[in-house]
Amino acid sequence: xxxxxxxxxxxxxxxxxxxxxxxxxxxxxxxxxxxxxxxxxxxxxxxxxxxxxxxxxxxxxxxxxxxxxxxxxxxxxxxxxxxxxxxxxxxxxxxxxxxxxxxxxxxxxxxxxxxxxxxxxxxxxxxxxxxxxxxxxxxxxxxxxxxxxxxxxxxxxxxxxxxxxxxxxxxxxxxxxxxxxxxxxxxxxxxxxxxxxxxxxxxxxxxxxxxxxxxxxxxxxxxxxxxxxxxxxxxxxxxxxxxxxxxxxxxxxxxxxxxxxxxxxxxxxxxxxxxxxxxxxxxxxxxxxxxxxxxxxxx
Amino acid sequence: xxxxxxxxxxxxxxxxxxxxxxxxxxxxxxxxxxxxxxxxxxxxxxxxxxxxxxxxxxxxxxxxxxxxxxxxxxxxxxxxxxxxxxxxxxxxxxxxxxxxxxxxxxxxxxxxxxxxxxxxxxxxxxxxxxxxxxxxxxxxxxxxxxxxxxxxxxxxxxxxxxxxxxxxxxxxxxxxxxxxxxxxxxxxxxxxxxxxxxxxxxxxxxxxxxxxxxxxxxxxxxxxxxxxxxxxxxxxxxxxxxxxxxxxxxxxxxxxxxxxxxxxxxxxxxxxxxxxxxxxxxxxxxxxxxxxxxxxxxxxxxxxxxxxxxxxxxxxxxxxxxxxxxxxxxxxxxxxxxxxxxxxxxxxxxxxxxxxxxxxxxxxxxxxxxxxxxxxxxxxxxxxxxxxxxxxxxxxxxxxxxxxxxxxxxxxxxxxxxxxxxxxxxxxxxxxxxxxxxxxxxxxxxxxxxxxxxxxxxxxxxxxxxxxxxxxxxxxxxxxxxxxxxxxxxxxxxxxxxxxxxxxxxxxxxxxxxxxxxxxxxxxxxxxxxxxxxxxxxxxxxxxxxxxxxxxxxxxxxxxxxxxxxxxxxxxxxxxxxxxxxxxxxxxxxxxxxxxxxxxxxxxxxxx
Ligand SMILES: Nc1ncnc2c1ncn2[C@@H]1O[C@H](COP(=O)(O)OP(=O)(O)OP(=O)(O)O)[C@@H](O)[C@H]1O
Ligand SMILES: [Mg+2]
Numbered sequence: 001x002x003x004x005x006x007x008x009x010x011x012x013x014x015x016x017x018x019x020x021x022x023x024x025x026x027x028x029x030x031x032x033x034x035x036x037x038x039x040x041x042x043x044x045x046x047x048x049x050x051x052x053x054x055x056x057x058x059x060x061x062x063x064x065x066x067x068x069x070x071x072x073x074x075x076x077x078x079x080x081x082x083x084x085x086x087x088x089x090x091x092x093x094x095x096x097x098x099x100x101x102x103x104x105x106x107x108x109x110x111x112x113x114x115x116x117x118x119x120x121x122x123x124x125x126x127x128x129x130x131x132x133x134x135x136x137x138x139x140x141x142x143x144x145x146x147x148x149x150x151x152x153x154x155x156x157x158x159x160x161x162x163x164x165x166x167x168x169x170x171x172x173x174x175x176x177x178x179x180x181x182x183x184x185x186x187x188x189x190x191x192x193x194x195x196x197x198x199x200x201x202x203x204x205x206x207x208x209x210x211x212x213x214x215x216x217x218x219x220x221x222x223x224x225x226x227x228x229x230x231x232x233x234x235x236x237x238x239x240x241x242x243x244x245x246x247x248x249x250x251x252x253x254x255x256x257x258x259x260x261x262x263x264x265x266x267x268x269x270x271x272x273x274x275x276x277x278x279x280x281x282x283x284x285x286x287x288x289x290x291x292x293x294x295x296x297x298x299x
Numbered sequence: 300x301x302x303x304x305x306x307x308x309x310x311x312x313x314x315x316x317x318x319x320x321x322x323x324x325x326x327x328x329x330x331x332x333x334x335x336x337x338x339x340x341x342x343x344x345x346x347x348x349x350x351x352x353x354x355x356x357x358x359x360x361x362x363x364x365x366x367x368x369x370x371x372x373x374x375x376x377x378x379x380x381x382x383x384x385x386x387x388x389x390x391x392x393x394x395x396x397x398x399x400x401x402x403x404x405x406x407x408x409x410x411x412x413x414x415x416x417x418x419x420x421x422x423x424x425x426x427x428x429x430x431x432x433x434x435x436x437x438x439x440x441x442x443x444x445x446x447x448x449x450x451x452x453x454x455x456x457x458x459x460x461x462x463x464x465x466x467x468x469x470x471x472x473x474x475x476x477x478x479x480x481x482x483x484x485x486x487x488x489x490x491x492x493x494x495x496x497x498x499x500x501x502x503x504x505x506x507x508x509x510x511x512x513x514x515x516x517x518x519x520x521x522x523x524x525x526x527x528x529x530x531x532x533x534x535x536x537x538x539x540x541x542x543x544x545x546x547x548x549x550x551x552x553x554x555x556x557x558x559x560x561x562x563x564x565x566x567x568x569x570x571x572x573x574x575x576x577x578x579x580x581x582x583x584x585x586x587x588x589x590x591x592x593x594x595x596x597x598x599x600x601x602x603x604x605x606x607x608x609x610x611x612x613x614x615x616x617x618x619x620x621x622x623x624x625x626x627x628x629x630x631x632x633x634x635x636x637x638x639x640x641x642x643x644x645x646x647x648x649x650x651x652x653x654x655x656x657x658x659x660x661x662x663x664x665x666x667x668x669x670x671x672x673x674x675x676x677x678x679x680x681x682x683x684x685x686x687x688x689x690x691x692x693x694x695x696x697x698x699x700x701x702x703x704x705x706x707x708x709x710x711x712x713x714x715x716x717x718x719x720x721x722x723x724x725x726x727x728x729x730x731x732x733x734x735x736x737x738x739x740x741x742x743x744x745x746x747x748x749x750x751x752x753x754x755x756x757x758x759x760x761x762x763x764x765x766x767x768x769x770x771x772x773x774x775x776x777x778x779x780x781x782x783x784x785x786x787x788x789x790x791x792x793x794x795x796x797x798x799x800x801x802x803x804x805x806x807x808x809x810x811x812x813x814x815x816x817x818x819x820x821x822x823x824x825x826x827x828x829x830x831x832x833x834x835x836x837x838x839x840x841x842x843x844x845x846x847x848x849x850x851x852x853x854x855x856x857x858x859x860x861x862x863x864x865x866x867x868x869x870x871x872x873x874x875x876x877x878x879x880x881x882x883x884x885x886x887x888x889x890x891x892x893x894x895x896x897x898x899x900x901x902x903x904x905x906x907x
Binding site for chain 1: 749750753754756757758759760761762764765768769771772773774775776777778779780786790
């Protein structure tokens, strides 16, 4: 095991919300995620950083059931998560996507209402018969959705098509849509990509506010200031492996992290056989990496 | 689309600063010419165009327009109205929220096309120009003048793409062609609509009633056209007329009003449709009406599957067949293997239920596939149904369906003592067999419309649209994609099955040949899909209009003969090129295809 886990900062933590153990994801010969352990405790904001192509998004996909990990298991509040993404959301883990995946031709409000899907029950019959129960549920859903839109500050654009929103607002809307499923854990994949500094600041506030609602947050980001301002704990993923984990100061001070970002060899580097395997993987992955930051292949 | 900019003239165009028309006539004269031409067209419709009644429609009478003259008259009225509106005449402003000029051009073009088509048809059919009376010459000149005048009106020319000096001559030719197309497009582009003055609710409802009355009139007229020339003229006039009215911004204004009063519109449309058999003196056109309704209802059911959930189903007609065969077998028909005669409500439920079961059976293994694969597999299942039914004749398989002979002599329905096979009279109106079935089918259509509307505006409907938009994201939002798609598929199947139960009684006989993938007679899977796409995916009125057109055109244009399918294909290609969102676009779809133009950024709730 080359990773060394620094004792987590237990300032505001409760019991583990997310507990990923030994998660490994292989695509043919390429090991995108190798034996990663990660826990997120309730009330925590945890950051996940790493150079392009490190496997962060792939790790997210393993957590949310979009990929079935080759090895390892993921527990949410003590129970193993089912390997289907809609069941993961129903269980209480919601996510956003690195390249925005809104329902472009639906309105802002409709997008959030779709997020309410798992928390409402009305089936086809109730839609066709339109009893009082249906109307009540629709009204309640709409009220909840409007609350969320007010929370992220998009209430005035409820009837706009999602595709017509500016980029920053689309990212916010994605967060609102994820929150609509009433998650206990929110996974954010590069929430500030493409935002200007003010918008990034606002997003920071938003994430804090989400945490204050009792939702644990795991966030991927390349903006280091954002990460170190925000996170109680940061994990660094390099070439699919977790290199370091600890509070902001620990991670910032770790020379291996700096080396990994700058591409210099570091103490405790993987063995030669591993290096050849990884470089093979890198050539395989170059096509995706070149497309950064708008990676189309990411889910 | 990228070339269609609305920036003012660039210095490189011939006349910098002043926008000009397609024809070099001063705009003031052009406007007068167009309006005056329209007025003269109206007058000329009352003159005789030819001296003999050999040409159908009797165009020989002074003071009484007949046949094609009526159509030209309507075109002339439209042209004059839009011409006056372009002068800013008070009271006509409401008709042209998006500007009158483009509408005027289209109206003039439509009138010109109809009039000249008539004149040429007379000349060729009767053998020479000598067969024209002075009225014929007058109408030809009047419509030509109106067209030239309308084309002379100025419009904002798009900035042409400039040629690259290294372009090959071929590339330059392509570029020139592209620039010319852009100019012509701009000539027919409409402006930004001005917001409507707020009308009291009763006035809006009156407008809805008037529009529905007009729609009924147009539809009845179209069904009743007696000869090819008249139907072609009808298509020309309504096509250009509708385009002109749409360019004037009137269609979107009216659809906003109908969206506001959805229930009134639905009720009104239902009543207008129910009035149709009462406008007919014999059962001939009610027959067409009932076949159109069956076709349209099934297309609307398919629209749930294709338009809402985004599942391309190429074997949909099989579910209509399942419903029809089920109803036929329990109808007490002598050629049915079962000797039972269920009441209609029971056989209708049974037909829908059996079709739904088939839907689930076919959907369960196939709906895990995405996109093209699903289309191919459903196409296969559709054919399996037909061939399966064909072979269950007692020799190649069990004796259930009577093979290619089908189940025949299906008795007429009798609901609560009301015999659908007999003519009944109500207060002076006689309602014969097909009209009876028309009214019954209308009820089924209403059910399907309500099911469509209610399911689309609900949790499940949003889930369908979400799946269509982005399946991965929809799954990540907790939507059980497979389950939700299966519900759409089964619901669509059940609705088609329901329509099938009526169809079996209307046609007396059900045979496997009625349920093919592609065939000259609708409904078949290809035409059903075409009706949805042509009319407008995800809308209610779209498939209804699409189905009516797709049924009427082959039925009325007998001269097309063997070229029907070719013409059908050509039309589809052209439509997909120029109006991919369909005749009656869903607002969402319109935004999808025309990002730059005429798209509202706010989507209000629409049920149209
Ligand atoms: N479905 C897939 N099939 C094959 N290889 C994949 C697949 N998804 C990801 N990969 C590869 O896995 C590696 C990790 O990719 P991933 O997208 O997880 O990186 P990342 O850390 O999110 O990078 P970035 O910061 O650029 O978003 C890359 O080399 C990528 O090419
Ligand atoms: Mg990523």
